[in-house]
Amino acid sequence: MVNFGQIQRLEHLPAKIAATIGQEIAAGRLKGGEKLPTEHELAKTFGVSRSVVREAIAQLRNEGLLDTRQGVGAFVLETQRRPVIRIDSMDLSNPESFRSLFQLRMPLEVEAAGLAALHHTAEDLQRLDDALGIMRDMDTRWTTEGMQADLAFHCALAQGTQNEYYSMFVGFVGEKIANTIAVARARAELETIVQLTVDEHTAIRDAVALGDMMQARTAMRAHILGAASRLGLQVDSPTDDAKRDCDA
Template sequence: MAVADFNQIRRSEHLPARIAAQIAREITEGRISAGEKLPTEHLLSKTFGVSRSVVREAIAHLRNEGLVETRQGVGAFATDIERRQSIRIEQENLSDKASFRSLFQLRLPLEIEAAGLAAIHHTSDDLLKLDEALSQMTGAAKWTDEGILADLAFHRQIAAATQNEYFLLFLGFVAERIHLAINAARASAVLEEIVEVTIAEHLAIRDAIASRQPNQARQAMHEHLVGAASRIELQLEIF
């Protein structure tokens, strides 16, 4: 299996991140006021010429950065300045391999621990949502950008299944930037191989969580993350 040259990450342009950056500028520069409702998913998808799933991913970026809050059945609203997160990692900063490796290194302990906690604390609804994400990853859309969005949704749902809102907050923030790794690996490897290997790794994680086996879940996540790093030629420090 071929592995990605890190330069591919530098060239990758992830559509949801680009759209989120444009909306973020509207918010931070005051053209969308605090408390103001963002346009609907339908209108944003028409404006940017993308699918609604891409718009939802962009809104997730903004939510994880504290720039918007979403209200079920109502929509997304710009947050007050004092409620916004002070931590920001600009996407272009991750074009530097050392910076990207540091972010991936942070992901390792957080996601391994999350997998173990999810195995203990997940609900039937959490498992249903994991299976929904897996279904999208393994269906006809697995070769497309929809498959990448499903991959990210799978990891966010594991964080949610910990029943610890801080895991969801921090891992959501990190995961939105790790999508570059998925793009780079897919672009540089034999797509059929990279997708099938990734699916198998996710299935192993899901099965361990569903069986409420925290040690196996942690091990499966460990193997997935190490494999994901190797596919983009990142050498992590493993202890």
């Protein structure tokens, strides 16, 4: 069995563990078809709880590196079955790579917000409201559940575009977006950042509900820029006015 060694307690343990296992897969020390140790064994090896290991395995499954089978365990996918494109969690320890992820989110999610304002259904809006409700709740907003609701909001917004490719790509970077949420909370004054995040998401939701494409895009841009600034990142973003001038 691969000897992973205990992991240091850094900002987001599931992402760190997922990255460590991912490196073993990339290096060929964990081969296609090989079964991972049990959650209990991995938790003991890494010195973390089983829930942390479970979240790391879910991340690797979403990235297309593992196949999980109910009641059996997690298996490394064969090379030919893995996605051509993936974002390694370890890359995000590099500030420039972290900034690049935000730069990717900018056009993707700003345009998704605008399209969702035009094409969302009542069910899409309800999903946004459900996620916001958890983010606003004083009992859950500070917890992992609150962070998961934050990600669910972004995924629901992508679904509201009625364009399967937006949902696909937002889902693809979703786990990495979750990592940015976790890191942002770890590095800032928690009460302040959570309230700012709720306010920004509320502005996006209200613009979508009104069917205001430009306001939805503006609100999403403000949220991504705000999140980046709270991490000390500078993200380039043309304003809608500037884009209209270029189009003209």
